[in-house]
Amino acid sequence: MNLQHEVLDAWQARYGEPAALPMPDMLIGQILRHRSVRAYSDVAVDEQTLNWAIAAAQSASTSSNLQAWSVLAVRDRERLARLARLSGNQRHVEQAPLLLVWLVDLSRLRRLGQALRAPTAGTDYLESYTVGVVDAALAAQNAALAFEAQGLGIVYIGGMRNHPEAVAEELNLPSGTFAVFGMCVGYPHPEQPAEIKPRLAQSVVLHRERYDAAAEAEAVAAYDLKMSDFQRRQQRDDRSWSSQAVEQVQGPDSLSGRHRLRDALNALGFALR
Structure with missing residues (x-):
């Protein structure tokens, strides 16, 4: 083909x-x-491949050139196993050749302030945390594209936010640094190919001039059918996408421990004023 x-x-x-x-x-x-790859071959991800991906990450847009992010590369098998347990016992986290942990990093700006004997109280505000999250996400997606261009596969790991303090301790993160998500990286396993997942129709997510949800219900119903079929092919729960999506936001019990994220961020040095 x-x-x-x-x-x-x-x-x-x-x-x-x-x-x-x-x-x-x-x-x-x-x-x-793009597809989420959760099964990998035994081929290692070499440093050259990683360096190209990080160069792509650093080529992403960054608010005011603050570059308020960092990334941690993890290869140690025992550490991967511990991080897998902390992120919901996801097997691919333990088995991946490489895990990248993408960080909101305001600690660097604070260290610069100390060195210059200048205040950095602005890092205590929600805006600075938001800048760090956006910067990290843009950088990570550039890296994902770079890995895929080199023949590798990735999957994002939101479970890194399940136990923020424990992850911070495992990775020796300084105050003002937060693991916003992980990214498993490796060469796709040839006998366990990943499939492209359907997405909502563009008519649901693309609005013109003003927000208009008039046609949303019909398009979402059609998407539910496509996703149920996809889930059956994957031998997974084939309930509608709508029901599964709403279930994940029903309340604090559905957030996998992340309902206490604000408290965790406060403990990790983010005042969020």
């Missing part, structure tokens, strides 16, 4: 219908072919 057919197949997988657009450039094609 040539690359053009792969890209068109990726569009079909995302939306459940053929693309009605001209073929994009190859970068957009690569992005459309």
Whole structure:
């Protein structure tokens, strides 16, 4: 199968219908072919591959050039096993050749302030934390694209927020630093291929001029059918996407321990004023 057919197949997988657009450039094609990879071969992720990905990460936009993020590369098998337990016993965290832990990092700005004998009280505000989260997410997604361009696969790990203080202790994080998510990285296992997951129709997420949810219910109902079919193929719970999504936001008990995130962030040096 040539690359053009792969890209068109990726569009079909995302939306459940053929693309009605001209073929994009190859970068957009690569992005459309993204899938979450949770099974990896035994091939290690070498330092050169990692360095290129971090260069891509540092090429992402960053608010006011503050670069309020850092990333921790974890390869030690015992540490990976402990982080796997802290992030919901996700097997792929323990088995991945490489785990990157993406950090909101205001500690660097505070150290700079100390060195310059200048105040850094602005880092105590919610805006600074938000800047760090956005910066880390933009950087991580650039890295993800770079890894995929080099033939690797990734999956994000939100479970890194289940036990923030314990993760911080495991990784020796200074005050003002927070593990916002992880990213497993490795070469996809050839016998356990990942499948492209469908997404909501563009009509649900793309609004023009003003927000308009008039056509949302019909489009979401169609998406529920596509996702149920996808889940059956994956031999997973085939309940509708709607019911599963709402279940995850029903209340504090559905947040996997993250309902206390504000308290954890306060303990880790984020005042969030």
